[in-house]
Amino acid sequence: AQKVTQAQTEISVVEKEDVTLDCVYETRDTTYYLFWYKQPPSGELVFLIRRNSFDEQNEISGRYSWNFQKSTSSFNFTITASQVVDSAVYFCALSEAHTGFQKLVFGTGTRLLVSP
Amino acid sequence: DTGVSQNPRHKITKRGQNVTFRCDPISEHNRLYWYRQTLGQGPEFLTYFQNEAQLEKSRLLSDRFSAERPKGSFSTLEIQRTEQGDSAMYLCASSQQGGELFFGEGSRLTVL
Numbered sequence: 001a002q003k004v005t006q007a008q009t010e011i012s013v014v015e016k017e018d019v020t021l022d023c024v025y026e027t028r029d030t031t032y033y034l035f036w037y038k039q040p041p042s043g044e045l046v047f048l049i050r051r052n053s054f055d056e057q058n059e060i061s062g063r064y065s066w067n068f069q070k071s072t073s074s075f076n077f078t079i080t081a082s083q084v085v086d087s088a089v090y091f092c093a094l095s096e097a098h099t100g101f102q103k104l105v106f107g108t109g110t111r112l113l114v115s116p
Numbered sequence: 117d118t119g120v121s122q123n124p125r126h127k128i129t130k131r132g133q134n135v136t137f138r139c140d141p142i143s144e145h146n147r148l149y150w151y152r153q154t155l156g157q158g159p160e161f162l163t164y165f166q167n168e169a170q171l172e173k174s175r176l177l178s179d180r181f182s183a184e185r186p187k188g189s190f191s192t193l194e195i196q197r198t199e200q201g202d203s204a205m206y207l208c209a210s211s212q213q214g215g216e217l218f219f220g221e222g223s224r225l226t227v228l
Contacts, residue, residue: 004158037219043205044119045159045219091158102172104151104217106158 002027004094006107013082013114021077021110023092029053031097034068034075035104039089051075082114118142120220122208128226129198136194137223141210148191149217150183151207152176159207165191166213198227 003026013019025034036048049059051068059066063080079086089111093104121140129135141148146167151159162181163173167188177183180198185191195202205224209217 035216042221043207043224044221045207045209047216047218050216093158101214102147102149102164103161104159106160108156108158 002029002094002096002105004092004105004107006090006092006110008110009108010111010113013112015084015114015116016081017114018078018080019082019112019114021079021090021092021112023075023077023107025073025075025092025094027094027096029096029098033095033101035093035095036066036075036077037091037093037106039091039109041088045091048077079112082112084114084116087112087114120208120210120218122206122220122223124223125221126224126226128228130228131200132197134194134196135198135225136192137206137208137225139191139193139208139210139220141190141208142218143189145210145212145215145218146188147211147213148185149209149211150191150193151209151219153205153207153222154203162193195225198225200227203227 005024032053034051038046065078067076089109091106091109093106095101095104123138149164150162153159163183165185180196183193205222207222209219211217
């Protein structure tokens, strides 16, 4: 069965520190997508990235970077030089080919607290 | 604002009452999704529509829950005879076929 595990419940860092959020997934499909979403206190889930299962290239977008490793079923997210505005709950999610990619399965989220 | 809009943002009701939430998706999106999020958990899939057709319903969606999207635009999610366990954030999302989901800010339900 599909599953997404975010073992870190909460992480606290001081501004300008780098932080990595871990995500481990389980799926029987060979074709799937992985996602990261940010949920600020307002509640809206903000899309950050989508990665398909055939693309293991790491991606960098500004201070954000993602490391996808199929060998360990992990899709980790690193924020470089964290800022107070990065404080939010971050969710990793999975969608699979056998559902037509229509359902996102979310992890339980990691709350990131960045203090000044 | 051209994002996904949800109303009301917060609803407090007594157990046994009916409640209805509305979602207005991004206008060119033909797919609309409902998710439920309880405290400390990630969102869980409830149902989705392509245009006006409801294509899938989760087992989480009991008989007390009904969702509609009558004209393929906005959608409503009604919960009848609410129970305390229904207290959660109800999130709506929309997408174009094959595209990313864009979420609204959610409707928080508190059942007393």
